[in-house]
Amino acid sequence: MLKGLLENKSCRECRICCGFDKTDIWEMPVMNSDTAKELSRLRPDTEFTEKDGAFIVKAGRLEGDELFFCPALDKEKGCILGDKKPFDCSIWPYRIMDLNGTWVISICPVCGELYNRPLRELVEFVENGLGEKIYKYALENPDIVKKYDHSYPILKVLGEENTDNCLKRTIN
Template sequence: MAHSIPMIPGPQVVPSAVCFQCQVCCRFLEQDSFLRPFFTEEEIQQAVAHGIPSSSFPDHRGSQIKVVRHPTGEGFLCPAFDPTTQHCRIYEVRPLDCQLYPFALMWNAQHDGVVLGWDTLCPFLLEQANSDRPLTVGAPTSSTLTLPTAFMEQAQRVATYLESDNVLKTLALHPRLVTPFQPEVVVLQPLDRLTTILRSSTKDDTR
């Protein structure tokens, strides 16, 4: 059964004008990249209603989207991405997995805890980073990368959202929304409630 969840609260971290010029998001080097966005059942229904072919989703109960070959470049693209305009065709109903970026929801290196972090592959965030406060890159390596207060406040809003009851139910149904460990992601905080729920789940969490 489709399970509705609200959009992530708060402002978009990266300005739209910057996103439209970036060459990172929505592009993949491999056809089977584990970073392909995962869509829940309801998100698949919304994407199809907005013009994405139903064949883009191997399992309509919830799955990662099938990417397509870049028409003029190397690698692969999300079929919802328009390389001419640099816009997402389903932006208003984009899945939680895409809403999160440049935050990352992932398992830690030991795969015994879920954490929230930010992706250093995002050029805008990397430019904003400074050395005011040490954070952890992956774990347990130390780093001096940190971000402006407004970004950190939004990160806290996202963490609170992810551990709200309604969203936890969705994540429990779709544990593949949590990615494997990514060493280039700076860990911001552990998500203990989500960890407890997923560690007790028997559902496959492998991307």
């Protein structure tokens, strides 16, 4: 989904988005049932937490500097889910977040490949179609909307005309 902005090679070499410590475990991707089933087929020992038809891989309690790596990560091949990867992963480091009842599109500051690019370039990518895709998916799958984290720069605030829909989806 980020073709033209982010090279597959860069992601394959970095993989920072596939590892989580106790401070960013909340960033675990939300999966739909089809993706969770596929991951279970490929990695039968994977355990999930389910909420309202959405699934998140159980990481367990992490201590100290302990890291949990997504079970879909193969150290040689990258993500074994390919085109079936979670939507969260297909748009990372972009995020849709809830800031006091208003949805915003932000960017995760740990992706060095994109975070060091000109802000104008990141915003243009959102404005040229990615933002609309993220918003549409979030309306249908509100579990991907994370609570806003102040360390994530906001690239787009979804307009007031969408605020009522955002609030309804977040509350329900």
